[in-house]
Amino acid sequence: MNNAGSAVGLAGPATAGRPEEPAASGPLKDLLVLDLSRILSGPFATMTLADLGADVIKIEQPGSGDDTRQWGPPFQGDDAAYFLSVNRNKKSLAVDLKSPDGLAAVRQLARKADIVVENFRPGTAERLGLGYEELSKSNPGLIYASISGYGQTGPDAHRPGYDAIAQARSGIMSVTGEHDGPPVRVGVSSSDLIAGTWAVIGILAALHERQRSGRGQWVDISLLDGSVSWLTYVAGGYFAGGGVPQRYGSAHPTIAPYQAFPTADGFVMIAVGNDGLWRRFAVALGREGLADDARFATNPLRLAHRAELVAIIEEILGTARTDEWVARLDEAGVPVGPIQTVDQALSDPQIVARGMVAEVDHPAAGKLKTIACPVRLTRTPASVRTSPPVLGQHSDEVLDQLGFSTSQIKELHEAGAVQ
Known part of the structure; x- marks a missing residue:
């Protein structure tokens, strides 16, 4: 007081x-x-x-x-x-x-x-x-x-x-x-x-x-x-000589795949934050071979080939609904979430429970x-x-x-x- x-x-x-x-x-x-x-x-x-x-x-x-x-x-x-x-x-x-x-x-x-x-x-x-x-x-x-x-x-x-x-x-x-x-x-x-x-x-x-x-x-x-x-890590990258930061939409400037992808009925956000998750993700997609593809084996390589990687993932994810991919990736332990509208977010069971x-x-x-x-x-x-x-x-x-x-x-x- x-x-x-x-x-x-x-x-x-x-x-x-x-x-x-x-x-x-x-x-x-x-x-x-x-x-x-x-x-x-x-x-x-x-x-x-x-x-x-x-x-x-x-x-x-x-x-x-x-x-x-x-x-x-x-x-x-x-x-x-x-x-x-x-x-x-x-x-x-x-x-x-x-x-x-x-x-x-x-x-x-x-x-x-x-x-x-x-x-x-x-x-x-x-x-x-x-x-x-x-x-x-x-x-x-x-x-x-x-x-x-x-x-x-x-x-x-x-x-x-x-x-x-x-x-x-x-x-x-x-x-x-x-x-x-x-x-x-x-x-x-x-x-x-x-x-x-x-x-x-x-x-x-x-x-x-x-x-x-x-x-x-x-x-x-x-x-x-x-x-x-x-600005935190965005400024940090610039200070480290990484050039002037650019726009990446929903994507992350230094991690891939880490962005929103369209599904058959909506959008899903996927965050593959390390090489171990990348291997799980490839298996969950039904494309185990991607994990060993020389273009995508490490995060720096995935960033270098981001456009090719995104095109492949978009084609696969477009074959099923958002809820199906969320369930499949959750089971595989890959961070994932549906991109919800405000009304959907405010009725989300987790948000309500909290x-x-x-x-x-x-x-x-x-x-x-x-x-x-x-x-x-x-x-x-x-x-x-x-x-x-x-x-x-x-x-x-x-x-x-x-x-x-x-x-x-x-x-x-x-x-x-x-x-």
């Missing part, structure tokens, strides 16, 4: 007339997070903290809220499915940061917070009086995480950051897509999600250090940095399905406790627990400072 102020009061029971929310039991249950972020990178980070038990207060603009509430269709209730996907387990305080009274309320909340997360363009939080230097004066134990397109330093720090631009500049798009096709953006907003994940890692590292020093610090995360970090699809009750949308937290902890598990909040759903509750009187809260509403 932050030594600058207890957040226990903010995690207390709901206000009168509202059902009490399930208590958090995760490893971060004694932490208070002030969430100044919106769209995807920040909300994904704060949702992860919330899943792990933290009490997350999401600050939103009255009237409109987080931009993604309107990013539809599809909508569920009054909000877009996009917003609902990354804002569960949070409380919504709708407050106008341009209002002196509203801003004062947020600053009061920041004095009690363990963690602040924001993804404004660099300099914006400072202009609002909500930057790290200002907030840490009254809360020296504060962990303050900023997520931006290019980070807080460097010649492009001032530029607005977007997922697609980070994917483009990082080199990721240059190695994504078919060899003879144009660069392709990853099908999900990977740069945003990578940055959100790194933000959580940075926050947890800073919290651990705070146990020793008692002091907080500023966590500076950029979409571009995070995406560059994912509890990766959860359901909560939403006040406007009814039963709401969501993707669960993938972190598995045996004693203090992550959990999906509450639905994404309706805009301003917890404004009165949070203000009450901050010490505002009923008349003060009424005045804030009448002034339009809160919703």
